[in-house]
Every structure is written in structure tokens, then in C-alpha cells.
Amino acid sequence: MRFGVFYELQLPRPWNDGDEHRLFKDAVRQIVLADELGFDYAWQVEHHFLDEYSHSSAPEVLLAAAAGQTKTIRLGHGIKQVIPNYNHPARSAETIATLDLLSDGRVDFGIGEGATRLELGAFGISARTKRAHALEAAEQICNMMTLEPYPGFEGEGFSMPARNVLPKPLQTPHPPLWMACTNRDTIKVAAENGIGALAFSFIDPDEAKAWADIYYGIIKSDACVPLGRSVNANIAMVSAFSMHEDRAEAIRRGKDNFEFFRYSQQKLVAEDFVPGHSDMWGDFIKARGDASDRLIEAAQARGEYDSQGIGTPDDMVRHLTSLQASGVDQVILMQQAGRNSHENITDSMKLFADKVMPQFKAVVAEREAAKTKELAPYIEAALARKPMMQAPSREDTPVVKAAVRASKPGTAQPSR
Secondary structure (H helix, E strand, O other): OEEEEEEOOOOOOOOOOOHHHHHHHHHHHHHHHHHHHOOOEEEEOOOOOEOOOEOOOOHHHHHHHHHOOOOOOEEEEEEEEOOOOOOOHHHHHHHHHHHHHHOOOOEEEEEEOOOOHHHHHHOOOOOOOHHHHHHHHHHHHHHHHHOOOEOOEEOOOOEEOOEOOOOOOOOOOOOOEEEEEOOHHHHHHHHHOOOEEEEOOOOOHHHHHHHHHHHHHHHOOOOOOOOOOOOOOOEEEEEEOEEOOOHHHHHHHHHHHHHHHHHHHHHHHHOOOOOOOOOHHHHHHHHHOOOHHHHHHHHHHHOOOOOOOEEOHHHHHHHHHHHHHOOOOEEEEEEEOOOOOHHHHHHHHHHHHHHOHHHHHOOHHHHHHHHHHHHHHHHHHHHHHOOOOOOOOOOOOOOOOOOOOOOOOOOOOOOO
């Protein structure tokens, strides 16, 4: 099993001078630490206009900053908004390829479409067509990163003429594709398109196994026709994360912050919102109260805590072992939620790397080799089913006519 860290860049009100600056700088410091500790991935979302919930509107900039200070950790768009109204596909292809070059081929490309009215409404995106337009754009982004030149496209969501989209990524044919998944239906869509599943729902091991069975069943079937030019057969699931040798302290540091994440996520979708005038943290405390004392008392009374990622190293091992047995390939630890402090986050990361990570890392190579061998014929068959767009020859590439004809050498230019 592999491990990642995850960034929404949450910043609950009230906001004080310097808070946003510190939030961004701390995130980069944490990614650098994750690289040093042996974490495999750093994932960052792209959201727009979501006060308190996510201040991560330009993930390619933060990931580029992290790329320059890290060596091995993979840098994931988890996810990039690919609908053309958010980001033109050519611009997405250019920025992803640039980041891949600067990071020495460490980029993973998660695709998404957005779900809130705050985002969709501001960019004029229809909820009815957003899925189709996201998949259409993502396929063409992969073609742009691969073909020289790109032959152009006339689609439902965007059109563009033949151009050579530059630069090209270091990874071939392109960085691994992932897709945000929140339920069984989107797990099916990811598998049908040969895309890794970024499961951003907090589910128990039984449900995780059901998702994994559905996903890998489709990967092995004729229903899998890759969206990109490679298949990324992987399931990553997000987990809460707060660790301490004292379970009560782990709960005290992490539980309310994690519950705020879930509360604010639901509030943005299900309730009215006044941009720039939110107080979601205040609303959360009024609605729920600080439940830490009650949760600590109940956990200590049981003697063994069903932590979902919050607790002692032993609690975390039990949690991860159950997910591993369910078929999950990567667990993404949501450490930056609510008002969790930089110090608490880094303490948890260090403890995790010392007491938990080694026993799972020890079996990664063997498990992944067996999986690669098992899936190889299915992936080969899936790629054979994909109709691949081809780069046009020079003769078939439309000429871009000059706006002004240059004069012959030695001929005087007209005065202006």
C-alpha cells in the first residue's frame, strides 16, 4: 500500500493578517517533510470561490513550488478542473507537461468537473453536461500531450484548430490519469475509462471492498476502453488523519477538524451561501459543539477505537490493514482540515512514518509486481479497443496563413 497527503487548503474564519500566507507556506513545508519521510504522493485539489472550505484555486503553482524542493514524492492534481470553462484543454496540457518536466516526471493528473453552484454558476457550466464535457476535455488533453502536431478537434464542449501543443511531458505517453469518485456510479465511470479512482468518500472496509470489486471487475472486462493513451488501474481512498501515542490527544487534536471538513462539504452543496460573508466554523460549533471530550470518554471506555484514521499507531495499523485487505492501493491522509495546526500535522506525519509506514512499505514491491502481472493481459486488451487519434502528416496539417506577407530579401519595407 502507498500513502499520500492531501490538501484542500482549508482556512476557517475568522481570518487574521498573515493566515493565508502561512497556510500556503506550511503546505509546502509539509510536502517537503512528506518527501523526506517517504510518503509516495502529495495531492492538491482545484476549487474556486469556496470560502473556508478550500483556498486552493491554483494548484499547479503550489505543486511547482513543491517540485523544486522535493526529490521523489509524486505530485498529484487531485483534481484539476478540466472543463473548458475552467481551463482550456490546451492550457491544461501545457501546465501539466511543464510541471512534469520540472519535477523530473513525478506528476499524476487527476481530472474533475466541480459540484458546487458557487463554481459551476460562476463559470457558466451546466450540471447536466459537466460530466460529458470533463471526459471529452480530458481525452483531448491526453492527445495534446502526445501528438505532434495535435490535429484539432470539434466537440460538444470546445473546438480548436490543429496546433503543436508544447511542451510535451517527460512521462510517456502522458502522466497517469485519475478521476474523483464519490460513489459506486463514478467508480464504474473511472473503471470503464481505464482511469485511477480517487475515492473522496469516507467509507468503511466493507464498502471499500465493494468498490474495489466493481472497479477491478470492469478493468478486466470488455467494458474498459481507456480514455487516455494508457491505463492506470489503481484505487486511492481518503482517510481522516490525526495520530498520537495517547489516543485521547489524537482525538482532541483531530476529530473536530475532520468533522468540520465533512460539515463544510455538505453545507456548500445543500445550503444557501453568501460569498465573502461565511462563518462555517462558527455555524459548525453551534450545530455540533466541541465533541472531543465525549468521543474521548467513549473511546477510552471501549479500550479499542474504531478510529477511521484518528488515534494511536496501533489504531492506524488496524484501520489500514482493513483497507489493504479490501483491495485499496493507496490511502491518502487528510491531515490539513479545519483548524489543525502545522505542528500537530507534522507530529502526526513523523509518528506515522516511524511506527506505521514501514510494515506496509515492506510488501509494496511484491504486491504491485503480482498485480501488474495479473492485469497485464487485460490492460493490453483494453488499449487494443481504444481508437487512437493520430497526428497528421505535414501534407495533411492545415497551413496557418500569414496575416502579412514578408517582403523578399533586399526589398524595402513600406513605411508605417
